[in-house]
Amino acid sequence: SQKIEQNSEALNIQEGKTATLTCNYTNYSPAYLQWYRQDPGRGPVFLLLIRENEKEKRKERLKVTFDTTLKQSLFHITASQPADSATYLCALSSGTYKYIFGTGTRLKVLA
Amino acid sequence: NAGVTQTPKFQVLKTGQSMTLQCAQDMNHNSMYWYRQDPGMGLRLIYYSASEGTTDKGEVPNGYNVSRLNKREFSLRLESAAPSQTSVYFCASGKDLIVYNEQFFGPGTRLTVL
Numbered sequence: 038s039q040k041i042e043q044n045s046e047a048l049n050i051q052e053g054k055t056a057t058l059t060c061n062y063t064n065y066s067p068a069y070l071q072w073y074r075q076d077p078g079r080g081p082v083f084l085l086l087i088r089e090n091e092k093e094k095r096k097e098r099l100k101v102t103f104d105t106t107l108k109q110s111l112f113h114i115t116a117s118q119p120a121d122s123a124t125y126l127c128a129l130s131s132g133t134y135k136y137i138f139g140t141g142t143r144l145k146v147l148a
Numbered sequence: 149n150a151g152v153t154q155t156p157k158f159q160v161l162k163t164g165q166s167m168t169l170q171c172a173q174d175m176n177h178n179s180m181y182w183y184r185q186d187p188g189m190g191l192r193l194i195y196y197s198a199s200e201g202t203t204d205k206g207e208v209p210n211g212y213n214v215s216r217l218n219k220r221e222f223s224l225r226l227e228s229a230a231p232s233q234t235s236v237y238f239c240a241s242g243k244d245l246i247v248y249n250e251q252f253f254g255p256g257t258r259l260t261v262l
Contacts, residue, residue, distance in 0.1 A: 041190065069247050080152070080238050080253030081191070088248075126190070134179070134245045135206070138190035 039065040043127060043139040051147055056117045058142045060110040060127035065137075067129035070103055070110050075124045075141065084125075085112075117146045149174050152254035154239050160260045161229045169224040169257050171239030177252070179245040180222035181206075182214060184235040185256075191238065197222055198245040229261045 042061040050056050060070070068089045073081035087094045087103045087110070094101045100113040114121050124143045128136040152173045161167055173180065178199045183191040193206030197216040211233060213225045222241075226233060236258050240251040 045188075071250070078256070080240070080256055081251075082253070083250035086248055086250065128191075130247050132247055134196075134242075134247050134249070135193060136251075138183075138192075140188060140190050 039063070039137060041065075041127065041129060041137055041139040043125075043142045045140060045142070047143040047145055049145045049147060050117055052118060054117055056114040056121065056144055056146070058112040058125050058144065060112070060129075060139055062108050062129055065108075065129060066105075066131060068132040069130040069136075070101070071128045071130075071136065072099075072101055072110075072112050073126040073128065075126055077124075081126055114144075117144075119146045119148050122146050151175065152239055152241055152252050154237075154254040154257050156257060157255065158258050160262065161226075162262050163230060165229050166225070166227050167229065167259075168226075169237055169239075169259075170221070171223060171254060172221045173239075173241040173252070174220065175241060175243075175252065176219070177241040177243050178219070179242045179249075180216065181240040181242070181251065182212075182222070182224045183238045183240065184208065184233075185238060186235050194224065194237075196245070226259075229259075231261045233259065234261045235259060 072084045075081040124141040126141040128138045181196045182194040195214040200219045239254040242249040
């Protein structure tokens with residue numbers, strides 16, 4: 038069955054460093070991948086979308102890579118700040134409007 | 149713009165009771181969605197609506213019904229609540245039902261069924 042894996046353990050990093058979160062998938066061939074941010078008690082907020090033919094996408098301090106050979110997406114936040122502390126979700130689609138969401142990785146940026 | 153709003157924020161039900169979760173968006177979006185989020189599981193799609201007057205089942209529709217009342221509003225009804233429906237429910241909307249549209253989520257409704 039299709040499976041998306043995000044590290045369930047929280048990632049703690051020091052302010053100013055680059056945070057890297059991983060989204061792995063199996064038994065799936067996604068054509069589109071989205072990343073969302075979710076704060077406690079709130080709904081997810083869209084950050085970035087990347088297509089399978091795009092290796093990398095950037096938006097301000099955010100960078101997403103999509104490696105269909107490794108079946109993996111990496112999400113980077115450069116110059117991280119305490120305000121970046123949140124849970125980050127990846128979501129994959131094979132090409133339809135239906136996305137499968139991962140369980141998310143909690144990031145904590147320490148001041 | 150309020151974006152996507154949901155009511156209520158919290159609800160406790162007894163097994164067998166019914167209730168309707170309300171969702172409204174003011175972004176003139178065509179598509180709307182209902183998800184549930186449970187610990188250790190990703191968001192799962194319950195029902196969606198491509199446009200006013202249409203609804204379709206998602207991944208986990210059993211025990212739920214929906215109504216797309218108009219373009220703005222999309223409600224989710226639990227006819228006979230069960231403890232397995234204890235969850236956080238999110239409504240979302242998108243400009244259209246196409247793969248590269250982002251989804252805008254509401255703040256969620258935390259539902260407990262005893």
